[in-house]
C-alpha cells in the first residue's frame with residue numbers, strides 16, 4: 109500500500125544550511141532503494157517534508173529522520189494512504205523557499221503531480237504544502253519543548269503515611285493518585301483508583317463480583333474510598349471516585365447512599381467528584397441524565413473520564429456540561445510530536461474554556477508532553493511523570509523545576 113507521511117521540524121545548529129543539497133543527494137539514494145519519493149521544503153528555519161512509498165519504506169526512513177540531531181521539534185502532521193504517488197520519479201526534491209518566490213514554488217510543486225491523481229488544490233498534501241509556503245519563517249511560531257530545561261523535585265505529599273491497615277471485611281482497596289497543578293505547585297485533587305482485596309486490577313476486582321451485584325458493590329466501594337480519604341487526612345482537598353452511572357440508576361436511593369458515605373466521613377459533597385467514562389454515558393443517555401441531575405442537585409461534582417477514547421465526541425459536552433473533563437492518555441501520549449492530536453486538544457481546550465470546564469490531561473509521562481499541554485492552556489495533570497498511584501496511600505509528587513542556566 110502506498111503510504112504518505114508529512115512532518116515538520118526545525119533546523120538545529122548541527123546543520124549548516126549550505127550543506128542541505130548534499131544531505132538531499134544522499135537521501136535520494138537511500139529513498140530510491142526503498143522506493144520512497146517526496147519533497148523537502150526549507151524556509152530558512154523550518155522543514156516540511158512529504159514522504160511517500162511503501163509503508164515499510166516510509167516508516168524506516170521516518171524513523172531514521174526522527175533520530176537525526178540536525179533538526180528538532182519534529183511534529184508528524186499527516187499519515188495517510190493514496191492510490192498513486194504525487195511525486196512520481198522524484199526521490200527527494202529540495203525546495204529552498206529563500207530562493208523561490210512563494211507563488212513560483214507552489215506552481216512548480218503543483219506541476220509535479222502525476223497525470224491521474226495530480227496534486228490538486230483540494231488535496232490535503234497540497235494544503236499542508238501551501239500553508240507552509242504561505243507563512244514565512246519569521247511569522248511561524250515554533251515552540252521548543254526541551255526536557256533538558258526541567259528537572260523534577262520529589263516532595264512528600266501532605267497526607268497520612270502510606271499503608272493504612274485494611275479494615276475487617278473490606279472488600280476492596282484503593283490506590284490514590286494526585287491530580288496536580290504544577291504552575292501553582294498544588295495538588296488539586298486525589299483520584300481513588302479501585303483495587304482488589306489483594307491489590308489486583310479493577311478489571312479483576314469487578315470480574316470477581318456476580319453481575320447482579322455489580323452496581324451494589326460499585327456504590328458500596330465508594331464508602332470505602334471516602335473512608336480512606338478521611339483517614340489520609342485529605343482536609344480541603346477534593347477526592348475523585350469512578351462510578352458506573354447505572355449504579356445511580358439501578359440502586360434505589362443511590363444518591364442518598366452516596367451522600368451518607370460522604371457525611372459519615374465528614375466530607376462535603378462539593379469535595380467529591382464522580383468520574384464517569386464516555387462509553388458508559390452514551391450507552392444509557394436518558395438514565396444517565398436523571399442520575400446526573402440528582403448528583404448535581406446534591407452538590408457533587410461531575411467529571412467526564414477518558415475523554416477521546418470513546419465515541420461520544422463533542423456532542424457529549426453540549427449535553428452534559430461537567431465540571432471537569434479528563435483527556436484520555438491515548439491523546440496525551442507523545443502529543444508534542446503529533447499534529448492531529450495537537451489540533452484535537454486545542455479544540456477541546458477552546459470549547460472547555462468557553463464552558464468554564466476544567467481540563468485535566470491524564471497519562472502524562474514525559475516532560476515534553478506536559479510542556480506542550482501547558483502551553484496549550486491546560487493547568488491540571490495526572491500521570492506517572494508527577495506521581496504513580498500508591499496502594500492505600502498517597503505518593504510523593506515530582507514537581508518540575510526550571511533548570512537555571
Ligand SMILES: Cc1cc2nc3c(=O)[nH]c(=O)nc-3n(C[C@H](O)[C@H](O)[C@H](O)COP(=O)(O)O)c2cc1C
Pocket residue numbers: 131134135136138139148155157169172173174175176178179200
Ligand atoms: C530535514 C531532513 C530530512 C531528511 N530526509 C531524508 C530522507 O528523505 N531520506 C533519507 O534517507 N535520509 C534523510 N535524512 C537523513 C536521515 O536523517 C539520516 O541521517 C540518514 O537516513 C542516515 O541514517 P542513519 O544515520 O541511521 O544511517 C534527512 C535529514 C534531515 C535533517
